[in-house]
Amino acid sequence: MTGTPPLVALVGNPNSGKSSLFNALTGARQKIANYPGVTVERKSGRTALPDGRPVELLDLPGAYSLQPDSLDEAVTRDVILGKLAGQRRPDALVIVVDAGNLDNHLRFAIELIGQGLPVVIALNMIDLAERDGLEIDPTVLADELGVPVVSTVAVRKRGLDRLLIMLAESLSKPRLQEDEATESRKQITERAHRIAKRAIIHETQGRQWTRRLDAILLHPVGGVAILLALLFVMFQAVYGWSEAPISWIEAAFAALTNVINAQMPDGLLRSFLTDGVIAGVGAVVVFLPQILILFLFILILEATGYMTRAAFVMDRMMAAVGLSGHSFIPLLSSFACAIPGIMATRSIMDQKERLATILIAPLMTCSARLPVYTLIIGAFIPAQNIGPGIGLQGLVLLALYLFGILGAMLAAAVIQRFVTQSRSSSFLIEMPRYQLPRLSDIALGLWQRAWVFLRRAGTIIFVASMILWALLSFPKVPAGSTQSQVEYSIAGNIADVIEPVVRPIGFNHDIALALIPAMAAREVAVSALGTAYAIDATDEEQAAMSLGPKLAAKWSLATALAFLAWFIFAPQCISTIAVTRRETNGWKWPIFMVTYLFALAYIAAGATYWTAIALGL
Numbered sequence: 001m002t003g004t005p006p007l008v009a010l011v012g013n014p015n016s017g018k019s020s021l022f023n024a025l026t027g028a029r030q031k032i033a034n035y036p037g038v039t040v041e042r043k044s045g046r047t048a049l050p051d052g053r054p055v056e057l058l059d060l061p062g063a064y065s066l067q068p069d070s071l072d073e074a075v076t077r078d079v080i081l082g083k084l085a086g087q088r089r090p091d092a093l094v095i096v097v098d099a100g101n102l103d104n105h106l107r108f109a110i111e112l113i114g115q116g117l118p119v120v121i122a123l124n125m126i127d128l129a130e131r132d133g134l135e136i137d138p139t140v141l142a143d144e145l146g147v148p149v150v151s152t153v154a155v156r157k158r159g160l161d162r163l164l165i166m167l168a169e170s171l172s173k174p175r176l177q178e179d180e181a182t183e184s185r186k187q188i189t190e191r192a193h194r195i196a197k198r199a200i201i202h203e204t205q206g207r208q209w210t211r212r213l214d215a216i217l218l219h220p221v222g223g224v225a226i227l228l229a230l231l232f233v234m235f236q237a238v239y240g241w242s243e244a245p246i247s248w249i250e251a252a253f254a255a256l257t258n259v260i261n262a263q264m265p266d267g268l269l270r271s272f273l274t275d276g277v278i279a280g281v282g283a284v285v286v287f288l289p290q291i292l293i294l295f296l297f298i299l300i301l302e303a304t305g306y307m308t309r310a311a312f313v314m315d316r317m318m319a320a321v322g323l324s325g326h327s328f329i330p331l332l333s334s335f336a337c338a339i340p341g342i343m344a345t346r347s348i349m350d351q352k353e354r355l356a357t358i359l360i361a362p363l364m365t366c367s368a369r370l371p372v373y374t375l376i377i378g379a380f381i382p383a384q385n386i387g388p389g390i391g392l393q394g395l396v397l398l399a400l401y402l403f404g405i406l407g408a409m410l411a412a413a414v415i416q417r418f419v420t421q422s423r424s425s426s427f428l429i430e431m432p433r434y435q436l437p438r439l440s441d442i443a444l445g446l447w448q449r450a451w452v453f454l455r456r457a458g459t460i461i462f463v464a465s466m467i468l469w470a471l472l473s474f475p476k477v478p479a480g481s482t483q484s485q486v487e488y489s490i491a492g493n494i495a496d497v498i499e500p501v502v503r504p505i506g507f508n509h510d511i512a513l514a515l516i517p518a519m520a521a522r523e524v525a526v527s528a529l530g531t532a533y534a535i536d537a538t539d540e541e542q543a544a545m546s547l548g549p550k551l552a553a554k555w556s557l558a559t560a561l562a563f564l565a566w567f568i569f570a571p572q573c574i575s576t577i578a579v580t581r582r583e584t585n586g587w588k589w590p591i592f593m594v595t596y597l598f599a600l601a602y603i604a605a606g607a608t609y610w611t612a613i614a615l616g617l
């Protein structure tokens, strides 16, 4: 044979050992360049078949399927289909499969075999599989798939001779027709599962447990039910466990106020310290225990390997609104804060899906909303059980989170349908191993969350409280005026302008006052109320009361519920708007986002208020 040597591509899932195999086969005879027109690395090299014929090997980027989710995957697909300009189609494929991950990797293998090219399967990492007590019969695999299968250990160069013999044989056979009847994704998954089950002769208990657990946790109905149950327990705990630590923090701030009141003469500085700093910052800091409890759950679920399963379970639901599991992790991060969530959307390949995800990320209940929610719930929702072990407050909190998610899903459906018009892409991920979380990792994670929260309290919320205290304290109300200090102040006058706009949705003057500074950060709504009520307190006893009872005395239930509904939707956060501008390269999308979110917030608050009034609450 003369002319160009046959081209053989190494292809398979990421991390299956393609490059290791490539290195083992080609040694130093490698050429590295880019594929024409794209910044994806092209690695090729020479090797020789047992009869001495040369072969050109191509190390393709890892992929999960022939439906690309990334540039790398698109290159892999185009090369295999012979569609990449300037790159000839391979004459045969070596499909590299991780023996320890047979179920997952066989899906791509089946899809590749359907392309009709001569194929040899390298059942790689067989050493690791053996170490883990996994025994696989390659002949069963070969029978089921109808192609030769060779066990290999790329890093020890085991099985390479046999691989080359099989390759030579395959290359000399005529090319098959491409499969006409293409199987659906579901059929491929099921077939991969069945074949893996047959080929695995023996597996350890740990792996059996993983499979059994996955069968339950990934179940389309049962898995969702378990996810909801876990969320339910999580939000019950936020209330159930936080009472004592919150009262300690409150007591500490009250004691501090008393010391200052006893040691300092009445005056501006004292008012600044007690009404501004302690009432403002303190009102937010008391929510630290609840935030830590929430994150304790999230960190544990992440560390055990459950979160990836939750993403998988959610994928189906997200597909219904035109998103995919790719959006799940960014949206999940948005529960901490929309800013890292929006930044995490960079991993979404489909630009329209990415945009839709950015636009709905602020609807995920970020931790800054928690102080607002818990303050209002604590003040207005009775701390009673509506069934054995089912606290009403925790239930309301869960409902608020679910409303946020529901709102996000509806918004996504509408946005994907009318604005971005994207189709959802396929979503395949590998499940991490289940494991017991390490205490030190959880502790570190909690410490980081606490630090972020306290740093916000000490910086942005502190500054906002300071400014607000000044705006509320000046000008001083003249003696004998019928107005209170807050009404007479600059902030009070600004609130007068806003109040008519928000009165139709049940908001009062206090809320109008809190809304503007809360644009800096949502928790500032809480500190603003704290400072306003502290300044207006007529006597010491009233001043010492914590914020919740004060609200309960002044607001109607309908107003409180409307305020909660507002905060589910309102884009009350300048940083999020700024990040959206940066990530979408312009003002168009942030303006769109702010407009639709404010509109939703206004409608939701109004609907809540008038429904509550109609129900006589």
Ligand SMILES: Nc1nc2c(ncn2[C@@H]2O[C@H](COP(=O)(O)OP(=O)(O)OP(=O)(O)O)[C@@H](O)[C@H]2O)c(=O)[nH]1
Pocket: 013, 014, 015, 016, 017, 018, 019, 020, 021, 061, 062, 063, 124, 125, 126, 127, 128, 152, 153, 154, 155, 156
């Ligand atoms: N024990 C063992 N380790 C292997 C084997 N093959 C590959 N590895 C290791 O697995 C890891 C991934 O191997 P790579 O060759 O980089 O995998 P790849 O398929 O090229 O990965 P991508 O290019 O990211 O798609 C490396 O750390 C290898 O050393 C094997 O047969 N046995």
Ligand SMILES: [Mg+2]
Pocket: 018, 019, 020, 062
């Ligand atoms: Mg590689």
